[in-house]
Amino acid sequence: MVTRQPGPDVDPQLQALTSLSGWRQFASELPAIPELLDTVTWQDLDPGKRAHYDDDRIAHHSRLLVVQTPAVRDVVTTGRRLAHMNRAARFGRSGLIVSGPARTGKTTAITQLGKTIEVIHRRRYPGCADHIPVIYITVPPAATPRMIAAEFARFLGIPVTRQANITDIIEAVCGVCADVRTTAICVDEIHNLNIATRPGAEASDTLKYFSERIPATFVLSGINVERAGLLSGPRGEQIAGRYSMVRTGPFPRDAQWATLVAAIEGSLRLHRHPAGALPDLAGYLHQRTGGMIGSLLWLIRSAAIQAVIDGTEKITRTSMDAIPVDIASQASSTRQGKP
Known part of the structure; x- marks a missing residue:
């Protein structure tokens, strides 16, 4: 049976990977490859069944095929190793940066890592449906500290009011992460952090603070991170000292x-x-x-x-x-x- 695409009555925001419901759907789905009928059976299908059969094949072709490229394998292997190393660390946890040009499989690689960690966690703790082992967020353009904190809160379903200050949001996020046993945090589009500006530098500091407060492995991904300035200056030196890097590129x-x-x-x-x-x-x-x-x-x-x-x-x-x-x-x- 083929996994259906969400219907028109489903809120697209709930399907996004940056929402808890969307991430859980992604992490748990195993879309089947539709059977290719033999020529005689295919040609004898009535119009209704033919349309249904074609829709299934179009849905299959529209899904992003995950190919186990060397980069995907490297990211999953390295990320899992770091997660094990960080499990008992009280401070100085190591992270991973995935860097490369656009359309070279960075997002695919980190989401496959997150999915792998989520599946392993679910198997290890089958009765803990309230656990959130993996968080996936993207960095908004011209991100500020509050925007970064709000992305975490939105994924976790924590209401963020206009009156809430950033300290309130951070404390709520860190508290929930501890309660739901978060072990991996994937942060995509990290190149949107411009540490040459004051808001960007403060947003980078906020992300670093989260990495110190939350006992999880942080995985950052972005376009040519080295050139984006994220690893420059004193702040960049701190990041470079705590993160290893996997580079993606054209084949x-x-x-x-x-x-x-x-x-x-x-x-x-x-x-x-x-x-x-x-x-x-x-x-x-x-x-x-x-x-x-x-x-x-x-x-x-x-x-x-x-x-x-x-x-x-x-x-x-x-x-x-x-x-x-x-x-x-x-x-x-x-x-x-x-x-």
């Missing part, structure tokens, strides 16, 4: 890239798509996407959905030529030229 055009393309092709559910067609286009795909896994997934997922909608049931170079990719990949494609 080179090599055997690993071809293997990645083949793995994605293996998840397709299209009736006329010949096996090996996408690996044969590995060079073209690298040129179109600049080796960025996020751009690759976007292109193939879009082409697969279009193939179901228009009835061609296969992905070709011609069909992918009609699908625009992100601006960064287009610029890379122009620099590389045709394969």
Whole structure:
């Protein structure tokens, strides 16, 4: 049975990973890959069943396929090791920073780490439904200390009134985290912290204070964190001294890239798509996407959905030529030229 997408009556905010309900849904879901019917059965489906079958396949192709890339494995392995090391630490806990260009799988990597920690915790404490082992937040643009604290509170479901000062919010967050046994905190879009400004520096201090008060492993992720200035100056030196780093980047055009393309092709559910067609286009795909896994997934997922909608049931170079990719990949494609 295929996991359905949320209906129109479901509040999208409740599905967001930055809400407790959305995170729990993400951490617990195991979406099934729909069965590909044999040609005769498929062609004999009546219009209603055919539409239902196609909807299931479109939903499958629209979901972000998690590929166990070296970066994902490295982040999950390193993060779990740090979590074990920090379990008995009373101070000086170590954290992890995931840094790299856009669309290189940073968010996928840290959310998979969080999901892994959540699943392990649930298995270890099956009767503790009130536990919140993992928190996931994103840093708002031009973040201030109060905005950072409010993101924690929003995830935990702590009401934040206009009258509440930042100390009240911090104390409430730290108290709840202790009660619900939070062990990992994932902070995405960390590049939005501009420590060159006073509000940004104070927001960075607030995040550091949370890391000292909450006995959890902090995992930060952002675009080219080293260049964003987060590791510069006295504050940056403190962060650099407590965090290790995993860097993500574009894939080179090599055997690993071809293997990645083949793995994605293996998840397709299209009736006329010949096996090996996408690996044969590995060079073209690298040129179109600049080796960025996020751009690759976007292109193939879009082409697969279009193939179901228009009835061609296969992905070709011609069909992918009609699908625009992100601006960064287009610029890379122009620099590389045709394969």
